[in-house]
Amino acid sequence: MASTSPLRFVLNDADLELTLTPDGSDPKLGRGCAGGTSVLDFVRRELRLTGTKEGCKEGDCGACTVLVGELDDGGRVRYLPVTSCLMPLAEVAGRHLVTIEGLDMGQANTVQRRIVEAGASQCGFCTPGIVVSLVAQLMDSSELESDADADCVDRSLSGHLCRCTGYRSLRDAAAASFCDLRGRQGVPRLVNAGELPEHFLGIAERLQALQAPPAEMNLDRPVVAGGTDLYVQQGEELPTREVTALRTLLPHRPELRGVRVEGGRISIGALTSFEDLAQSEVLRKRIPTITEFMHLVASWQLRNRATVGGNLINASPIGDVTILMLALGAEAVLEGQGEARVLPLRDLYKGYKVLDLRPGEILTGLSFRDVEATEFVDFEKVSKRRTLDIATVNTAARLHLRDGLIHQACLAAGGVAPIPLLLRRTSEIVRGRPIDRETLSLAVAEAQSEISPISDVRGSAGTKRLLVRNLLIAHFAKAAGMEPSDFFLPNAA
Amino acid sequence: MDHLDAEAHTRGRSRYVDDEPRPAGLLQAAVVPSPVAHGEIRSLDLTAVRDYAGVVAVLTAEDIPGSNQIGSVLPDEPLLSTGEVHYIGQPIALVVAEDFHAARHAVARARLDIDERPVVVDPKEAFERGHLIADPQSVHMGDVDAAWAQCDVVVEGEATISGQEHVYLETQRARALPEENGAIRVLSSTQSPYVGQRTIAGILGVPLHQIEVDVRRLGGGFGGKEDQATPWACFAALAAHHTGRPVEIVLSRAEDLLMTGKRHAYRSDYKIGVTRDGRILALDVRHFQNSGAACDLSLAVLGRTLFHTTNSYFIPNVRVWGAPCRTNIPPATAFRGFGGPQGMFAVESALTHAAEALGIDREELQRRNLLRSSDSFPYGQNAATVRIRRCWEELDEGFDLEATRQQVEEWNDRHPAVKKGYAVMPVTFGISFTATFLNQASALLHVYTDGSVSLSTGGVEMGQGLFSNLAVVASRALGIEPTRVRVESTNTRRIANMSASAASSTTLLNGNATLRAATPLRERLLTHAGERLGSDPSLLTIENEQLLCDGEPTGWDWPKLVKSAYLHRVSLSAHGFYATPEIHYDEARGRGHPFAYHVCGAALVEVTVDGLRGSYEIDRVRLVHDLGRPLNRRVDLGQVEGGLAQGLGWMTVEDLRYDETGRNLSAALATYKVPDVYLMPRDLEVRFIEEPDTEAGPYHAKAVGEPPLMYGLGVVFALRRALRAFGRDGQLPFVAPMTPEQVLLQLQGDDDPSRLVSKSLGTRVPVPAEAVSS
Numbered sequence A: 001m002a003s004t005s006p007l008r009f010v011l012n013d014a015d016l017e018l019t020l021t022p023d024g025s026d027p028k029l030g031r032g033c034a035g036g037t038s039v040l041d042f043v044r045r046e047l048r049l050t051g052t053k054e055g056c057k058e059g060d061c062g063a064c065t066v067l068v069g070e071l072d073d074g075g076r077v078r079y080l081p082v083t084s085c086l087m088p089l090a091e092v093a094g095r096h097l098v099t100i101e102g103l104d105m106g107q108a109n110t111v112q113r114r115i116v117e118a119g120a121s122q123c124g125f126c127t128p129g130i131v132v133s134l135v136a137q138l139m140d141s142s143e144l145e146s147d148a149d150a151d152c153v154d155r156s157l158s159g160h161l162c163r164c165t166g167y168r169s170l171r172d173a174a175a176a177s178f179c180d181l182r183g184r185q186g187v188p189r190l191v192n193a194g195e196l197p198e199h200f201l202g203i204a205e206r207l208q209a210l211q212a213p214p215a216e217m218n219l220d221r222p223v224v225a226g227g228t229d230l231y232v233q234q235g236e237e238l239p240t241r242e243v244t245a246l247r248t249l250l251p252h253r254p255e256l257r258g259v260r261v262e263g264g265r266i267s268i269g270a271l272t273s274f275e276d277l278a279q280s281e282v283l284r285k286r287i288p289t290i291t292e293f294m295h296l297v298a299s300w301q302l303r304n305r306a307t308v309g310g311n312l313i314n315a316s317p318i319g320d321v322t323i324l325m326l327a328l329g330a331e332a333v334l335e336g337q338g339e340a341r342v343l344p345l346r347d348l349y350k351g352y353k354v355l356d357l358r359p360g361e362i363l364t365g366l367s368f369r370d371v372e373a374t375e376f377v378d379f380e381k382v383s384k385r386r387t388l389d390i391a392t393v394n395t396a397a398r399l400h401l402r403d404g405l406i407h408q409a410c411l412a413a414g415g416v417a418p419i420p421l422l423l424r425r426t427s428e429i430v431r432g433r434p435i436d437r438e439t440l441s442l443a444v445a446e447a448q449s450e451i452s453p454i455s456d457v458r459g460s461a462g463t464k465r466l467l468v469r470n471l472l473i474a475h476f477a478k479a480a481g482m483e484p485s486d487f488f489l490p491n492a493a
Numbered sequence B: 001m002d003h004l005d006a007e008a009h010t011r012g013r014s015r016y017v018d019d020e021p022r023p024a025g026l027l028q029a030a031v032v033p034s035p036v037a038h039g040e041i042r043s044l045d046l047t048a049v050r051d052y053a054g055v056v057a058v059l060t061a062e063d064i065p066g067s068n069q070i071g072s073v074l075p076d077e078p079l080l081s082t083g084e085v086h087y088i089g090q091p092i093a094l095v096v097a098e099d100f101h102a103a104r105h106a107v108a109r110a111r112l113d114i115d116e117r118p119v120v121v122d123p124k125e126a127f128e129r130g131h132l133i134a135d136p137q138s139v140h141m142g143d144v145d146a147a148w149a150q151c152d153v154v155v156e157g158e159a160t161i162s163g164q165e166h167v168y169l170e171t172q173r174a175r176a177l178p179e180e181n182g183a184i185r186v187l188s189s190t191q192s193p194y195v196g197q198r199t200i201a202g203i204l205g206v207p208l209h210q211i212e213v214d215v216r217r218l219g220g221g222f223g224g225k226e227d228q229a230t231p232w233a234c235f236a237a238l239a240a241h242h243t244g245r246p247v248e249i250v251l252s253r254a255e256d257l258l259m260t261g262k263r264h265a266y267r268s269d270y271k272i273g274v275t276r277d278g279r280i281l282a283l284d285v286r287h288f289q290n291s292g293a294a295c296d297l298s299l300a301v302l303g304r305t306l307f308h309t310t311n312s313y314f315i316p317n318v319r320v321w322g323a324p325c326r327t328n329i330p331p332a333t334a335f336r337g338f339g340g341p342q343g344m345f346a347v348e349s350a351l352t353h354a355a356e357a358l359g360i361d362r363e364e365l366q367r368r369n370l371l372r373s374s375d376s377f378p379y380g381q382n383a384a385t386v387r388i389r390r391c392w393e394e395l396d397e398g399f400d401l402e403a404t405r406q407q408v409e410e411w412n413d414r415h416p417a418v419k420k421g422y423a424v425m426p427v428t429f430g431i432s433f434t435a436t437f438l439n440q441a442s443a444l445l446h447v448y449t450d451g452s453v454s455l456s457t458g459g460v461e462m463g464q465g466l467f468s469n470l471a472v473v474a475s476r477a478l479g480i481e482p483t484r485v486r487v488e489s490t491n492t493r494r495i496a497n498m499s500a501s502a503a504s505s506t507t508l509l510n511g512n513a514t515l516r517a518a519t520p521l522r523e524r525l526l527t528h529a530g531e532r533l534g535s536d537p538s539l540l541t542i543e544n545e546q547l548l549c550d551g552e553p554t555g556w557d558w559p560k561l562v563k564s565a566y567l568h569r570v571s572l573s574a575h576g577f578y579a580t581p582e583i584h585y586d587e588a589r590g591r592g593h594p595f596a597y598h599v600c601g602a603a604l605v606e607v608t609v610d611g612l613r614g615s616y617e618i619d620r621v622r623l624v625h626d627l628g629r630p631l632n633r634r635v636d637l638g639q640v641e642g643g644l645a646q647g648l649g650w651m652t653v654e655d656l657r658y659d660e661t662g663r664n665l666s667a668a669l670a671t672y673k674v675p676d677v678y679l680m681p682r683d684l685e686v687r688f689i690e691e692p693d694t695e696a697g698p699y700h701a702k703a704v705g706e707p708p709l710m711y712g713l714g715v716v717f718a719l720r721r722a723l724r725a726f727g728r729d730g731q732l733p734f735v736a737p738m739t740p741e742q743v744l745l746q747l748q749g750d751d752d753p754s755r756l757v758s759k760s761l762g763t764r765v766p767v768p769a770e771a772v773s774s
């Protein structure tokens, strides 16, 4: 991407065109913005749209939530709430960026009125972000299932911390607004109902006019997929740099996103978001609990951003999707200088955050053998806070049960080694055996010899060892339809 | 009435300090923090910082024209280090630059050579080494030593409670604007504008009238912006003083977590004696407060701990002692509850221990020892305003405690791997600043000729709904609509010497001050109207904006009344002053009447524990809270629920930890977890007792800010009951927070993780021998 090529997008009701500073420029004063500048800094510091708040710059609080609208295959604009603190400005190209100011009707809309009435805004610092997420929920035209679909309410609040209210009033406000606007979801209907500004109707055409030619990929710059890890790690440096935003490739390489069945294998594009995984019909059919698993991962806004590829390349020993993919036996597809190679995922990890990734290579996707009806895929995650938290230990299992025996097994555990760990020997040892206490005894003993957890703020080494034992029991109990306690013997003492 | 600011909040139009339009030439400041927890600075090389593009000034202790001191109670805390450092994150130098990135990048270039000294993070260790902030304090009643002999069961142990990070969503920030003649106007996110003003004046060596501090609103405070907001305001002012330009300082979340003080952690040794029939005869508690590296508000916090170590119980023989221990972590500070919950945690732990030893139900032991209004507190104040028995009964009957007990037991009989628990948490919390002189407030009221009203008080709006409450108070006193009243920013030029907005007393003090301003103003207007109408002023009233005589319309409305008063040169402004009557306390004797009144309530907390994973759900919280006569029920409910959430968070997932080098291990929101929506139970019911029984608050309203936080403590004991249901007998430590890890370790810490053998999860049915493998 030539650094002088302008960045064109729609912000609220305005068409913007920015020229970003050249690559590698020294942090000088009074400079404009770099492609790596976060959307949050851009709207707050440069444009002084101060309704969007900064509470953490780590994706954890949701105060910075904005909407990003992009054209879907059908030429309609689909809006998702994201945390603007972790999103590079470079990525808004060709999209519609909406801040709280861009939702303003000159008076309170239903969501805003309900929040006021419920007393759900105290200090107010979290409030604009929450309004954005609740409006985003309403812009999604899928019907809400019931008047106060409690899960939907909680999901829409899942990425927001409010330190003042204790959430009850927020839940009530969300439920009441969803109820009020039932049957009027979706952008056109909301506009008609006076809930969204008129200009939302013409956005698709405006975005169409902005679609840019394929950008050249410069892998010397920091590569950003969802940015949800990179911006947390390098939040001080990136804002003054140019970055390569992989998502800008999507219009030209659609295969990088999505879940597909291809020749007896399931393949997943590297830029598939966590929320895409959660909603994937292909996966749901095979792993009915996938949506549930994914809701234990991050928050709605984060899942809209964080990608499968980012999770894998991030090489965190505790990455949730990585652990699941390890257990599924996935292979990674890497591409560099026009060449592609395929590598079993387990061989990608060489040491703590050390990967078998060559310079100039990116991950384009992964694939695994299709899941058969007789197979059982399971995921377990234990964290301090059940939701929006990194696991203390996570484990996943793919078990093929046949004639009461474990025909095939693939078990993986996170947070217990310098790398996301495939429990090879444990998987081996249970093969061909029935699911019973004896098999499980062998498995838990073997697993202990494969793991090497260390104590940290997420848990002591001892805790992690206990959790590995217990989560293996959980997988087996679920696979066998038994109670976990059935596998235990009381202490001899 | 809705929260006055709420609509603006929802539309993103409310302005916080750095949302205000930027004045030309605004600079950004950042501090160079100490990288070590204790040491002496051998050398400090700031050349690379100064040379960094965009840096305008780099200031150290030597650049402070006045006194380098920010301690508001004891002078033991420099604004900028003078050669020693006492905690990681302690400010060493101030960098002022043209923009935010330059300031941050420059800070990273400071070169420090520090001679490291031994680090102490544990309060007991600090005590043993004699590292105290001040002398220990104590409160006692009866004869504890003689009472043990009369007890049937005496148990002792330790209760350990961690600190808590405030996580106000808006981090610390201030903007200083130089004015003519060396005056400086400071926009500060502070709960304590006057302390900010006083400290800045001290730092700059100028009279207080040179410094104006203005506070429109806070994005949350919770005590964390009482004394802890001061240094940031000082930095902005100091930089503005040196550069002559406006300067802003906004902490990143990472800086805020690293540098600012938090709630005090305590280790408390208890000994409790009870009779077989369930009477608590004696309690002896020794608190070791982790005060951090400087005094801050620790002594007042400790005082409140001592006052609340008997919580809601009458115990005839009590000795409570506490030592403020100096350690190498950021100076611990105010946080909603202000030491009260740590005192309560100690007695609730002791009581639970005693109940377990006695073999009676914990709630039974609690109930039998609840305060009666004829009782006294150990510090001498009578319990006349205490209604804890009433609250308990409402909870017991209204929410059917017995049914809960049965449901939990039935569940536990049927589920070997998942157990439920419940606990009742009664709360009796004293209202007032424990430092008597702080219990004063002023209000300034102007009525303009169109009938609109401007009200200033010393109270700060931080989300607690103060401004809405004040608008209600003023409008009721004047007989007009609340919408006529504009509550102004809190400003040291309009209100002098205000106390901090804290101690749940803000509405009480400032509401009463407002009444003291509004009432004489109304009388003046009525006297004037009486003269004009030729009627007896004592028959005149203003109701719904109409002037009535003996209840009949006079044809005058509020605007007409105001206009007439103006034309006849009657003053339309008033100043009100309020000092809480009756309160006093003699620290040396440990006796007095430190509180205007007490707020009571009781909560029933229910949990479900997953024995395999250690994780748990808070299923349900039901509580009864004594509100007096609320000014604004919805605002009060928000305070109750928000306080509860903070208490539940602190007791469960908010895991504030320092390692032995004084490093904060949870200095990011990725590791320091506060409640999210899923953590809070969907099943939450709050019942209010609404009866005026105190004259203290304006219109009989009771304070509501702090007490509800302490309901959260119940979750620890509910979890403990669930652990017991797993068959865990013997000693279990009293620890907060009860993180899932803590729960798992208390359940299975002695299991061998390579074997399928467990004391708590083992099936209790006999198993055939051959099935026992390995």
Ligand SMILES: Cc1cc2nc3c(=O)[nH]c(=O)nc-3n(C[C@@H](O)[C@@H](O)[C@H](O)COP(=O)(O)OP(=O)(O)OC[C@H]3O[C@@H](n4cnc5c(N)ncnc54)[C@H](O)[C@@H]3O)c2cc1C
Pocket (backbone or CB within 6 Å): A058, A059, A060, A222, A223, A224, A225, A226, A227, A228, A229, A230, A231, A232, A246, A270, A271, A296, A297, A298, A299, A302, A305, A306, A307, A308, A309, A310, A311, A312, A313, A314, A318, A319, A320, A321, A361, A362, A363, A364, A388, A389, A390, A391
């Ligand atoms: C608030 C919060 C909560 C979170 N919760 C969870 C959780 O519950 N579970 C969990 O597992 N994780 C969690 N995370 C971590 C989350 O950041 C990662 O899991 C996420 O998958 C990273 O994806 P990304 O697309 O955002 O990666 P990015 O941040 O964009 O990139 C991460 C790294 O991978 C590289 N990279 C990305 N894509 C490619 C590619 N296709 N080819 C080559 N290199 C690439 C980048 O250069 C970078 O070095 C959380 C993060 C946050 C901020």
Ligand code: FES
Pocket (backbone or CB within 6 Å): A053, A054, A055, A056, A057, A058, A059, A060, A061, A062, A063, A064, A065, A083, A084, A085, A086
């Ligand atoms: S600022 Fe907290 S999530 Fe972005």
Ligand code: FES
Pocket (backbone or CB within 6 Å): A120, A121, A122, A123, A124, A125, A126, A127, A161, A162, A163, A164, A165, B169, B219, B220, B463
């Ligand atoms: S209202 Fe203060 S954080 Fe939500």
